[in-house]
Amino acid sequence: xxxxxxxxxxNPSRYNLMGFKCNSCGRHYFPPRAICPVCHRKSVGKMEKVxxxxxxxxxxxxxxxxxxxxxxxxxxxxxxIVELDEGPRVTAQIIDCEACDIQIxxxxxxxxxxxxxxxxxxxxxxxxxxxxxxxx
Amino acid sequence: MRRVAVIGVGDTEFGxxxxxxxxxxxxxxxxxxxxDANISADIIDALYVGNxxxxxxIEQEHIGALIADYAGLARDNISATRVEAAGASxxxxxxQGFMAVASGMHNVVVVGGAEKMTDVSDDESxxxxxxxxxxxxxxxxxxxxxxxHALIAKRHMHEYGTTREQLADVAVKNHKNGSMNPKxxxxxxxxxxxxxxxxxxxxxLRMFDCAPSSDGAAAVVxxxxxxxxxxxxxxxxxVGSGQASDTLALHHRxxxxxxxxxxxxxxxxxxMASLTTRDVDVAEVHDNFTISEILAIxxxxxxxxxxxxxxxxxGLTGIAGEVAVNTSGGLKARGDPVGATGxxxxxxxxxxxxxxxxxxxxxxxxxxxxxxxGGTGATALVHLFRRV
Numbered sequence: 001x002x003x004x005x006x007x008x009x010x011n012p013s014r015y016n017l018m019g020f021k022c023n024s025c026g027r028h029y030f031p032p033r034a035i036c037p038v039c040h041r042k043s044v045g046k047m048e049k050v051x052x053x054x055x056x057x058x059x060x061x062x063x064x065x066x067x068x069x070x071x072x073x074x075x076x077x078x079x080x081i082v083e084l085d086e087g088p089r090v091t092a093q094i095i096d097c098e099a100c101d102i103q104i105x106x107x108x109x110x111x112x113x114x115x116x117x118x119x120x121x122x123x124x125x126x127x128x129x130x131x132x133x134x135x136x
Numbered sequence: 137m138r139r140v141a142v143i144g145v146g147d148t149e150f151g152x153x154x155x156x157x158x159x160x161x162x163x164x165x166x167x168x169x170x171x172d173a174n175i176s177a178d179i180i181d182a183l184y185v186g187n188x189x190x191x192x193x194i195e196q197e198h199i200g201a202l203i204a205d206y207a208g209l210a211r212d213n214i215s216a217t218r219v220e221a222a223g224a225s226x227x228x229x230x231x232q233g234f235m236a237v238a239s240g241m242h243n244v245v246v247v248g249g250a251e252k253m254t255d256v257s258d259d260e261s262x263x264x265x266x267x268x269x270x271x272x273x274x275x276x277x278x279x280x281x282x283x284x285h286a287l288i289a290k291r292h293m294h295e296y297g298t299t300r301e302q303l304a305d306v307a308v309k310n311h312k313n314g315s316m317n318p319k320x321x322x323x324x325x326x327x328x329x330x331x332x333x334x335x336x337x338x339x340x341l342r343m344f345d346c347a348p349s350s351d352g353a354a355a356v357v358x359x360x361x362x363x364x365x366x367x368x369x370x371x372x373x374x375v376g377s378g379q380a381s382d383t384l385a386l387h388h389r390x391x392x393x394x395x396x397x398x399x400x401x402x403x404x405x406x407x408m409a410s411l412t413t414r415d416v417d418v419a420e421v422h423d424n425f426t427i428s429e430i431l432a433i434x435x436x437x438x439x440x441x442x443x444x445x446x447x448x449x450x451g452l453t454g455i456a457g458e459v460a461v462n463t464s465g466g467l468k469a470r471g472d473p474v475g476a477t478g479x480x481x482x483x484x485x486x487x488x489x490x491x492x493x494x495x496x497x498x499x500x501x502x503x504x505x506x507x508x509x510g511g512t513g514a515t516a517l518v519h520l521f522r523r524v
Contacts, residue, residue, distance in 0.1 A: 007276075010272060031272070031273055059291070059387075059392075060287040060288075060290045060291040060294070060392065061287070061290060062283050062286035062287055062290055062338045062340075062341075063336070063338065064278065064280060064283045064286075064338045065335070065336045065337060065338060065339070066262075066280065066282070066337045066338065067278065068262060068263060068266065068278070068280055069259045069262075069263065071275075071276070071278050077278060079277070079278050079279045079280075079338075080287070081287055081386070081387045081392070089387040089388065090273070090277075090387060091273065091274045091277050091279050091284075091287075091385065091386070091387045092277050092278075093277060093278045099339065104290070104291070104294050115276065115277065116276070125276075127276075127277065128277075
């Protein structure tokens with residue numbers, strides 16, 4: 001599993017969904033990247049840090065029964081590709097529901113949770129997961 | 137550019153080969169290929185070895201020199217190179233060998249592929265296989281390699297109405313083909329119910345939707361087509377070679393039901409060969425999961441997008457179908473020692489084009505295709521072969 005520094009250096013994005021906006025074409029990217037794949041060199045120096053709102057929709061999902069060691073805190077767990085409202089898609093776990101409660105298109109919102117732990121006395125890693133938006 | 141031919145092929149059986157070491161497997165495949173090509177070792181100029189992760193599977197790097205050494209070629213000081221692109225390592229090694237001979241840089245080249253996966257636990261093996269995907273933004277967040285393919289399957293079912301049964305039919309067909317391949321890891325036929333009743337891995341994919349972990353190796357010998365006639369009566373020419381890449385993470389692709397890398401690699405290979413999809417008689421495609429074969433036969437152009445499942449269900453990809461797909465049993469039944477897979481595909485196609493595939497022989501096969509994928513589609517290789 002990843003050592004602590006490897007994990008911590010990504011914390012701005014893992015905790016706060018910090019992404020980048022290309023000020024040449026206006027597209028949003030997550031995670032950060034130095035070069036816009038559309039604008040190429042024109043984007044150099046024009047990639048601006050922006051915090052994404054953390055709301056989006058389920059694009060696809062799966063109920064993972066055979067999870068990876070250290071990550072499978074509960075089994076089964078749901079992994080989805082979430083399409084964020086700003087455009088980028090992310091892979092993340094869906095929590096606070098069962099797989100039968102969601103479908104492609106279900107609105108979800110990001111929340112910070114425990115992602116993994118390095119054994120019983122090791123470092124605990126936190127980051128984004130998504131939960132269905134409850135109707136009021 | 138010189139025309140390039142395959143003059144020899146060799147492989148080991150695939151499976152959980154606890155008695156065989158990595159180097160032993162590599163050498164067995166290489167010796168078989170060299171014997172088949174009827175050449176002596178002293179004319180070999182270079183070796184390329186496809187290997188995904190010996191560093192993690194057996195804690196051994198520097199695979200090029202290792203295989204050259206145990207092949208008895210250390211005193212000849214041949215050029216030996218290890219090539220890596222996850223699941224596409226073998227196909228990429230073939231392309232390196234092809235380019236080396238085509239360019240005139242080397243005359244006789246051995247291209248091998250090898251992986252030893254069962255020296256680590258199943259959990260460790262799953263972690264290593266997941267490193268073909270994006271560690272920082274997929275794996276860490278809980279996405280296993282099967283989970284990523286399950287996301288593709290779920291979406292394909294949603295967009296095109298592909299059914300659970302159609303996924304199962306890919307496994308049923310490939311196990312049937314594997315039952316006719318004495319080197320396949322699984323040589324027993326299975327029923328739809330076997331697949332649908334097997335343990336859930338990552339919904340909708342079950343255990344029988346997934347290729348196994350395997351040990352094994354495969355090798356081929358290449359030389360110029362002009363020289364090939366000295367060694368064999370049936371040289372198999374490599375008439376097209378295409379390679380393409382795409383985003384590492386699945387979620388960054390506009391359409392996760394299409395592998396653009398496969399489409400582009402195929403386009404490049406077909407253009408080089410001046411052939412079309414319709415010319416292909418037999419194809420070995422990258423079916424590491426049942427859904428992967430459905431995507432492959434669509435993206436290679438055999439069937440329209442969304443119709444791969446229906447085509448499989450209708451038997452169009454069987455040995456007597458429109459295009460025979462994965463006659464070896466594919467990754468699913470022949471086995472998937474990752475780095476060896478892309479070369480094992482070539483061994484099968486050459487065997488088919490020579491007409492020596494026994495009871496799984498495709499009638500009058502003259503054009504063959506191999507399709508090898510790394511990760512969830514971040515690398516793809518397509519090669520085209522013709523019986524000369």
